[in-house]
Amino acid sequence: MTEDAPLSQPPSSQGPTSWLDQTSAPAIRVRHLWHRFGKLDVLRDVTFEVGHGEIFGFIGPNGAGKTTTIRIMATLLEPLSGRVEVDGFDVSVDPEAVRKIIGYMPDHAGVYERVTVREYLEFFADAYKVAPDANYSVVDAVMELTDLTKLEAKLVATMSKGMKQRLQLARTLLHDPKVLVLDEPASDLDPRARIEIRDLLVELRSMGKTIFLSSHILTELADVCTSVAILERGRLVVAGPISDIARRLEEAAAQRQAQQPSPQVQVPREQPQQQLQGTLPAAGMQTAILPPQQQPQQNVTTEMPAAGYRQTEIEPAPQTISVPRRRLKVRAFGQLPAVQSALTGVPNVYAVSQITNGLFLVTYVGDDQTIAAIVSSLVAAQIAVAGVEPERSELERIFLEVTKGEVQ
Amino acid sequence: MAAVSPSAAIPPKRPGRIARIFKEPNAIWMREMRQSARLGRTPWILFALSLTISLLMCSIGGIAATDNASPASLGGALFQTFFSIGLFVVMIIGPTAAANSIASEREGRTWEAVLLTGLSPKDIARGKFVAAYTSIAMHIVVLAPVGALPFLFGGVTPVEVVVAFAFLFIFAALAVAFGLAVSSLMSSLRGAIVVTLILAICIGPLLYALFGFGTSFAIHKLWSDVPEGFPVWLPLAYTRAPFGLEYVLLLIAVPLLLILVPAWFLYEVTVANLTGETDDRSTGLKRWFFACTPLLALACALPGAVALTEDERVKWSVMGETTFAAYVGFCALLFAFDPAGPSRRVLVHWRRMNAGVLRRFFGPGLPKTASLVVLMGFLGLLGIAAIDLVALYLQPAASPTASSSWTYLSPYSPTRSDRLAQIFVFGAYCAPYFVFTIGLVAYFRSRGHSPWIARLIAGAILFLAGAAPWVVAAIGGVVTSSHDDTWLVVAAPSPFFAYAMVGRYDHPGTSDDTPIVQAGLACAIMWGLIGLVFLVLAGRKCARAVREQNALFASTEAALRAEDDVRAAAAVAPLSETAGAT
Numbered sequence: 001m002t003e004d005a006p007l008s009q010p011p012s013s014q015g016p017t018s019w020l021d022q023t024s025a026p027a028i029r030v031r032h033l034w035h036r037f038g039k040l041d042v043l044r045d046v047t048f049e050v051g052h053g054e055i056f057g058f059i060g061p062n063g064a065g066k067t068t069t070i071r072i073m074a075t076l077l078e079p080l081s082g083r084v085e086v087d088g089f090d091v092s093v094d095p096e097a098v099r100k101i102i103g104y105m106p107d108h109a110g111v112y113e114r115v116t117v118r119e120y121l122e123f124f125a126d127a128y129k130v131a132p133d134a135n136y137s138v139v140d141a142v143m144e145l146t147d148l149t150k151l152e153a154k155l156v157a158t159m160s161k162g163m164k165q166r167l168q169l170a171r172t173l174l175h176d177p178k179v180l181v182l183d184e185p186a187s188d189l190d191p192r193a194r195i196e197i198r199d200l201l202v203e204l205r206s207m208g209k210t211i212f213l214s215s216h217i218l219t220e221l222a223d224v225c226t227s228v229a230i231l232e233r234g235r236l237v238v239a240g241p242i243s244d245i246a247r248r249l250e251e252a253a254a255q256r257q258a259q260q261p262s263p264q265v266q267v268p269r270e271q272p273q274q275q276l277q278g279t280l281p282a283a284g285m286q287t288a289i290l291p292p293q294q295q296p297q298q299n300v301t302t303e304m305p306a307a308g309y310r311q312t313e314i315e316p317a318p319q320t321i322s323v324p325r326r327r328l329k330v331r332a333f334g335q336l337p338a339v340q341s342a343l344t345g346v347p348n349v350y351a352v353s354q355i356t357n358g359l360f361l362v363t364y365v366g367d368d369q370t371i372a373a374i375v376s377s378l379v380a381a382q383i384a385v386a387g388v389e390p391e392r393s394e395l396e397r398i399f400l401e402v403t404k405g406e407v408q
Numbered sequence: 409m410a411a412v413s414p415s416a417a418i419p420p421k422r423p424g425r426i427a428r429i430f431k432e433p434n435a436i437w438m439r440e441m442r443q444s445a446r447l448g449r450t451p452w453i454l455f456a457l458s459l460t461i462s463l464l465m466c467s468i469g470g471i472a473a474t475d476n477a478s479p480a481s482l483g484g485a486l487f488q489t490f491f492s493i494g495l496f497v498v499m500i501i502g503p504t505a506a507a508n509s510i511a512s513e514r515e516g517r518t519w520e521a522v523l524l525t526g527l528s529p530k531d532i533a534r535g536k537f538v539a540a541y542t543s544i545a546m547h548i549v550v551l552a553p554v555g556a557l558p559f560l561f562g563g564v565t566p567v568e569v570v571v572a573f574a575f576l577f578i579f580a581a582l583a584v585a586f587g588l589a590v591s592s593l594m595s596s597l598r599g600a601i602v603v604t605l606i607l608a609i610c611i612g613p614l615l616y617a618l619f620g621f622g623t624s625f626a627i628h629k630l631w632s633d634v635p636e637g638f639p640v641w642l643p644l645a646y647t648r649a650p651f652g653l654e655y656v657l658l659l660i661a662v663p664l665l666l667i668l669v670p671a672w673f674l675y676e677v678t679v680a681n682l683t684g685e686t687d688d689r690s691t692g693l694k695r696w697f698f699a700c701t702p703l704l705a706l707a708c709a710l711p712g713a714v715a716l717t718e719d720e721r722v723k724w725s726v727m728g729e730t731t732f733a734a735y736v737g738f739c740a741l742l743f744a745f746d747p748a749g750p751s752r753r754v755l756v757h758w759r760r761m762n763a764g765v766l767r768r769f770f771g772p773g774l775p776k777t778a779s780l781v782v783l784m785g786f787l788g789l790l791g792i793a794a795i796d797l798v799a800l801y802l803q804p805a806a807s808p809t810a811s812s813s814w815t816y817l818s819p820y821s822p823t824r825s826d827r828l829a830q831i832f833v834f835g836a837y838c839a840p841y842f843v844f845t846i847g848l849v850a851y852f853r854s855r856g857h858s859p860w861i862a863r864l865i866a867g868a869i870l871f872l873a874g875a876a877p878w879v880v881a882a883i884g885g886v887v888t889s890s891h892d893d894t895w896l897v898v899a900a901p902s903p904f905f906a907y908a909m910v911g912r913y914d915h916p917g918t919s920d921d922t923p924i925v926q927a928g929l930a931c932a933i934m935w936g937l938i939g940l941v942f943l944v945l946a947g948r949k950c951a952r953a954v955r956e957q958n959a960l961f962a963s964t965e966a967a968l969r970a971e972d973d974v975r976a977a978a979a980v981a982p983l984s985e986t987a988g989a990t
Binding site: 030032074075076078080081082083092093095096102104106108109110112113114115119122124126127128129155157168171175274361 | 435436438442446447454457516517518520521523524525526527563684685686751752756757908960961963964967968971
């Protein structure tokens with residue numbers, strides 16, 4: 001590169017990259033990020049932002065480019081082009097500044113085995129050059145926060161994987177970073193350890209930290225994340241708050257279907273699973289939603305050999321546009337006919353099936369209001385409801401809808 | 409967490425550099441020491457080592473005592489034995505202990521965490537060095553009582569033993585630095601240990617034979633009080649050699665050079681390997697090259713300039729040029745790691761610190777690096793030849809030297825002009841061929857090959873250029889049953905042909921009129937021109953790569969700026985609306 005080459009601005013600034021950044025810089029801003037390994041483009045024009053105080057989930061299949069993005073964010077890799085800013089600092093030109101404000105926990109990172117928990121944290125406190133006078137208090141505070149105080153004299157080698165992960169998290173907190181970048185923090189952990197890590201993340205968020213985490217465990221992300229980004233084959237498929245993405249997807253699907261005349265087609269029998277999963281119809285595929293006046297009034301019962309349970313199609317309530325169907329698990333004290341009867345006429349409810357005794361699967365279209373209507377109808381019909389739960393979490397549904405399962 | 413925020417604390421007054429060493433010891437060193445302290449096997453290893461060497465020394469002492477040897481010679485033998493064993497211990501254990509350190513961090517996936525703490529590669533390298541050195545120093549200290557055994561017999565003075573121990577510590581430091589340099593290159597712990605061990609086992613005995621046994625004969629010729637054939641001669645020479653110019657040169661300047669140059673090199677290699685690819689990995693190594701190359705050139709030129717006879721002067725001159733050519737050839741391959749140009753990060757860093765032309769010249773960038781290496785190497789080779797030529801030219805005419813030159817059976821005694829021509833033609837071949845070497849390496853690197861691939865391809869081509877002409881010449885000579893030097897000309901493209909050119913002056917006109925020297929010089933010019941072409945091509949390729957990169961950055965920056973403008977306009981619009989409403 002010639003030394004007069006145009007550079008990433010700010011020209012020779014020591015801080016955030018523009019007045020805009022100083023006033024409204026998001027915690028992380030990734031803009032038109034490209035990266036290449038050899039001849040393979042592993043990241044292609046990835047752009048997203050993470051607001052302050054968010055827990056941001058970064059999702060994607062293996063090989064999608066998540067870890068590359070994270071490594072660029074953590075200043076360990078310089079991008080081919082594009083810009084990544086953490087709290088307004090460009091990771092390419094201000095790596096030292098970025099390292100001071102991020103805490104990075106790599107995927108499957110190791111720990112020093114032949115030291116105690118306290119020694120381990122003291123080493124990193126020294127390495128981070130945390131003020132010596134405050135050194136012990138910082139280590140103590142971090143141990144307390146991560147619930148490691150009781151284990152301070154324990155050798156790291158003798159700790160469980162979950163505890164080691166917790167120790168790693170403690171290590172990332174020593175220099176009081178604004179942003180935590182965690183690559184698969186809950187991988188290989190047992191359920192208890194996962195829950196503990198998740199609770200810790202929520203607590204950290206409440207302390208004002210921005211948390212950027214990648215994970216394959218969608219249900220966990222759904223519980224804690226305020227926003228997500230989904231990456232596939234190096235491209236960003238979608239990013240934003242989960243509820244917004246869900247709404248946008250539904251609107252997009254609705255628009256697509258509204259633009260096409262809804263043909264009177266029956267759903268092919270060989271694709272029932274696809275429909276039931278609530279996936280967005282692939283390009284060219286049409287969902288069969290019968291207009292209310294043309295739908296049969298009587299219930300249609302179909303046998304689902306794969307699932308092994310009975311499903312009853314019921315008359316849907318009138319609606320103007322058709323959107324993907326969702327399924328809701330309802331635990332209720334009643335028999336299938338009574339439940340069918342209670343839900344007949346409820347707007348946007350399409351089918352009811354019984355999984356086991358007292359557990360029903362209700363196919364519907366809509367949002368939480370529809371779920372509330374379903375519960376209300378059941379209660380009104382003197383059927384006690386013990387619980388309702390979406391068959392898939394919102395995040396899982398979004399992920400399946402927007403990704404194609406491609407890898408690079 | 410806010411309560412314990414380090415930013416909230418008032419920063420204490422920072423102690424001075426020396427005070428910091430004691431008050432704020434290197435974090436890596438402290439942690440490694442804590443880890444080592446918990447390693448249960450260390451005391452047992454130390455115990456077994458000291459026991460084995462004690463028994464060995466006692467056995468050798470016992471065997472030597474039965475030979476009616478005087479106590480003094482027995483003490484001397486024990487001294488030589490102990491420190492020879494000590495050298496091998498540090499040459500094997502030192503690199504192995506160091507090889508363990510960085511590679512284990514990479515393999516154990518703790519490396520990135522350390523890197524992100526903000527510790528500089530230099531801090532990490534120093535911490536790792538001190539930790540590994542502490543370990544090997546512990547081995548030497550444990551062996552110290554055994555090393556005192558020669559005192560019981562005499563033959564060596566306490567000062568000699570203390571100096572020998574001091575050198576053992578210095579060699580241990582070099583061994584550790586070598587292990588660290590290898591370790592910093594590797595990502596696998598086992599790989600690092602195996603490679604280090606293999607190199608240590610190969611290089612260690614070679615150095616021992618060369619600088620121990622080999623040099624002791626030359627030193628004995630100079631100072632007869634220093635025993636001949638004793639490998640551990642250096643500590644003895646300090647007390648037994650008379651003080652003078654040779655003393656200062658051979659016992660102070662040369663050892664310092666031989667210790668500091670590789671130590672600095674190994675340190676810079678380690679730091680460069682620990683530095684990120686987009687950071688400045690070049691400056692340290694280029695500074696080392698710039699500072700050490702003239703010193704080494706001088707060291708290579710000196711024996712040829714001060715040798716007593718003309719014949720020896722030519723021999724030492726050719727040997728010096730060969731050594732220097734090997735060194736700069738190694739550097740040509742070494743600097744293949746340099747990227748086409750400085751990264752964005754480095755450019756911004758330079759801009760912020762208002763880096764001058766010199767600093768930028770020493771920074772990353774293949775064309776700049778190749779220019780530096782070519783310049784220093786070419787000038788160094790010519791400089792050695794020039795110094796030796798001038799020294800030989802100025803030497804007062806002595807009695808004709810005995811013919812003990814390159815062709816031992818020749819009855820011809822080369823004249824002074826022959827000697828001058830020998831030194832000249834050797835330098836005249838080496839220098840252009842070196843230009844070809846650096847051009848070749850730079851060209852393949854500029855084509856986008858990784859450093860190791862570029863080195864491999866260039867190495868293979870250099871090997872072919874060195875060996876193939878001789879094979880062809882040999883086959884040609886055998887097929888045509890030629891008994892003269894006709895087919896030797898075919899070998900002129902090989903760099904080893906320079907020796908044939910030198911040898912030609914030892915027996916001119918004895919066989920035929922084959923233009924050996926002319927052919928060699930023609931090939932040298934050819935190699936030089938090819939090298940220059942390669943350098944130009946490499947420069948062009950690098951410039952193109954940098955232009956493309958700049959264009960990519962420029963387009964991205966333009967897009968980002970446009971987006972920023974839109975955002976700024978969007979941010980300003982509501983404000984102006986509000987102002988208008990009020």
